Amino acid sequence: MPPEENAQTRVAIVTGGSRGIGREAVTRLGADGYSVVVGYAGNRELAEAAVKEIAAVGGRAIAVQADVAEEDQVAALFDAAEAEYGGGGVDVVVHAAGRMYLAPVADLDLAKLDALHRTNIRGTFVVAQQSARRIRRGGALxxxxxxxxxLALPGYGAYSASKGAAEALTMILARELRGRDITVNTVAPGPTATDLFLEGKDEETVARMAAMPPLERLGTPADIAEVVAFLASPAGHWVNGQVIRANGGIV
Known part of the structure; x- marks a missing residue:
């Protein structure tokens, strides 16, 4: 990405952009001057709130509903970006959409396993596929x-396995994009204070997990969004094909 390129002209798509880390990434990239497409699965109200937040500080954003496991719907995210922002293309894709179910391997409902695979594996692959076809030169996935x-925590077997698939894809896709000047990286947060993490956990469990990192606290969505912003920026463009464990030193 040429260092002289103005970030005000750049376009970002964020899946899972209505909540948690995705929402914080939307806000952070909007503050950096990106025109943003806020991808959301079902909560239009939250997605529109993110759009209004960016508009309130002079930025540009639209909300587009999409199931990340459906090729035509993910393609429509890119179509919407190009239609709304002048047809020049997409520079950054942040795939933050995800699903989590926790249970011991012996007890997990296989319907939930299928749902995890559909969102976390198929969804990641579909978004990566469209990104590989449509991110313009100098961009980032x-x-x-x-x-x-x-960490290999008990109860996280199915979720961890689905995310391990995303990690396996990272370097392979980075190498497949040789010659395109596009980076591919994966961020692997530790315990982060989002609804997805906190759901179903009692105060004792949350406190115990917050104490695990040497920094002795949970991460925040803003902590993770800063890593995303770095990887999306010219400063982070030499980082490629990596899994970055943003977790306060927990592993």
Whole structure:
């Protein structure tokens, strides 16, 4: 990406952009001057709130509903970006959409396993496929895994396995995009104070997990969005094909 390129002309798509880390990434990229497409699965109200937040500070954003596991709907995210922002293309894709179910391997409902695979594996692959076809030169694809892949916590088997698939894709796609000047990286947060993480956990469990990193706290969506912004920026463009464990030193 040429260093002289003005970030005000650049376009970003964020899946899972209505909540949690995705929402914070939308806000952060909007503050950096990106024109943003906020991809959301079902909560239009939250997605529109993110759009209004960016508009309130002079930025540009639209909300587009899409199931990340459906090729035509993900393609429509890119179509919407090109139609709304002048047809020049998309520079950054942040794939933050995800699903989590926790249970021991012996007890997990296989219907939930299928749902995890559909969103976390197929969805990541579909978004990566469209990104590989349509991100313009100098751009970046940023996907998400989890530090639980390295922590190997009981109860996280199905979720961790689905995110391990995203990690496996990262370097392969980076190499397949040789000559395109496009980076592919995966961010693997540790325990982060989002609705997805906090759901179903009692205060004792949350406190115990917050104490695990040497920094002795949970991560915040803003912590992770800063990593995303770096990888999307010219400063982060030499980082490629990597899984970045943003977790306060937990592993």
């Amino acid at each position: 940023i996907t998400f895994s989890t530090s639980v892949v390295a």
